[in-house]
Amino acid sequence: MIVAISAIILIIVMGVTTGQRDDITFVEKWVGNIISPVQGVFNSGVTAVGENFSRIINIGKISRENDELRIKAEALEKEVISLRLNRDELEELRGLKYALGYIDDEAKYEPITANIIGKTPGNWFNTFTISVGEKHGITKDSIVLASNGLVGRVFEVGGNWAKVVAIVDNDSSVSFQVLRDNKTQGIISGSITNELSGYVFDPMSEVMVGDKLVTTGIGIYPEGILIGEVKAVEKSGNQLLKTIEVEPAVNFRRLTKVLVMRANSLAE
Structure with missing residues (x-):
């Protein structure tokens, strides 16, 4: 008797849970109503954490790039100053050479x-x-x-x-x-x-x-x-x-x- 009753219940459950259905059972609705909000909150939390983690990684990358650009800019500025000083000194020396024309x-x-x-x-x-x-x-x-x-x-x-x-x-x-x-x-x-x-x-x-x-x-x-x-x-x-x-x-x-x-x- 017990085996027969169990077999009937399994057949009914299989029929309910298999195939394409237009309606869902009361039990499924009740379980979905409980799980859906929790799932939404969980998904939102996971997405926010992922975005924040990605933002932190990007900020670190941008900071390193800014440091590299600042170092390159300082090096270029020093090079420009050095070239300008050398140019000015060369012009001064050329001018002083021109001054020799005053002495006959x-x-x-x-x-x-x-x-x-x-x-x-x-x-x-x-x-x-x-x-x-x-x-x-x-x-x-x-x-x-x-x-x-x-x-x-x-x-x-x-x-x-x-x-x-x-x-x-x-x-x-x-x-x-x-x-x-x-x-x-x-x-x-x-x-x-x-x-x-x-x-x-x-x-x-x-x-x-x-x-x-x-x-x-x-x-x-x-x-x-x-x-x-x-x-x-x-x-x-x-x-x-x-x-x-x-x-x-x-x-x-x-x-x-x-x-x-x-x-x-x-x-x-």
Whole structure:
């Protein structure tokens, strides 16, 4: 009896659970109602965890890529700075070589390039220290040039250094002549405000704004070195004195290298 009843129940269950059915049993509905919300929550949790884990992995990857890009950018920036410094230094050296054209009698002098290693406080290079000295053949009153023209002279010398006084210093003076008319001559001096001014010997001589001034060869400076350009001309009331203001050819705010003309007899 028990076997027969069990067989009947199994046949009924098989018939209910097999094949395509349009309706499901009450038991299946009840079980589905319980399991579906749990399954949805479980699936949502698994999806969220997967997305967060993927996001963490991506953040770590992006961070590593940013670090690599930053290192490459810093290396490129250093390379650009190095190339720019080398280019600027090369241009400076080319300019200093051009300055040799101001010295007609090159047989008396031998040039040497020097770096500026110290200066007085302030924006102007009115007095400064250079990286060459006695052991390089530098002596007191050695001439100092820049690519644009006359800088000044050496006034103190050490073993491997020297001090230079610029023409804009108030202790400096230079005899000049007008480039377009070398008969028009005079004296210009520096000042405590680092401005160049002076006067012409002949108040009747013609000097005008825009005239270029060069050295006369009188004194320690050879003839023909560019000094600057006249930017103002004034006459005294009695016409006995004609004064000028001069814009220096050299930018005394931005010097980094100079050319020192040492005597051949003292050069190594």
